[in-house]
Amino acid sequence: MIFSIRSVWGEVIHQVEVGDRKMQILGSIKAPHWIDLCGLDFTNANLRGADLQGAKLEGAILLGADLREASLCRASLVGADMRYTNLTKTDLRNADLRVVEMYPSETIGAHFYGAKFEPNSDVAEYSRIAHEEMIKKMRIHPNSVAYRKLQRINGWTGPAPSPDIPPARRGWTRCFVEAL
16 A cells, blocks of 8 residues: 655645555654644654654554654644653654643653643643753752743743762751861
8 A cells, every 4th residue: 555645735745555564664864844734643653763743643643653763843743642662862853742642652861851731631740751861861950940940931830859979978967066
């Protein structure tokens, strides 16, 4: 079966043979910003490293898809089914992720900066976890000015992540001793 990817004007811009679920599409080509993939079924598709910046994936089924290291900057994923998707190191900056089902998915190293999503959704939880991992990696202390600025910018309302303080040092009080 031949699968045609069409632009918003209806012209065919790319064709792929999809006889089997292990298809490789757009992994090595640069997708135009106006690519329209609304409502398509990408179940278990290999989209690793795909450049889908600005693509319209509204209502697309990405169930179990491999999107590792893909670029989905400014992509519209409204209503997409992204359960069991591997989003490791995926760039989701400024993507529209409203009404997206994402639990359970892998999001280690994913970038959610500026992404649009509902406050109490799966995506919000994954975004919070990704930010906490970034804070731990950068060793930003939860009581610092940098953390408070990140909290204000990202609208975090939950508790601060636990700092990486060795167990032996927890509970120590600081004492200053004068030299005699």
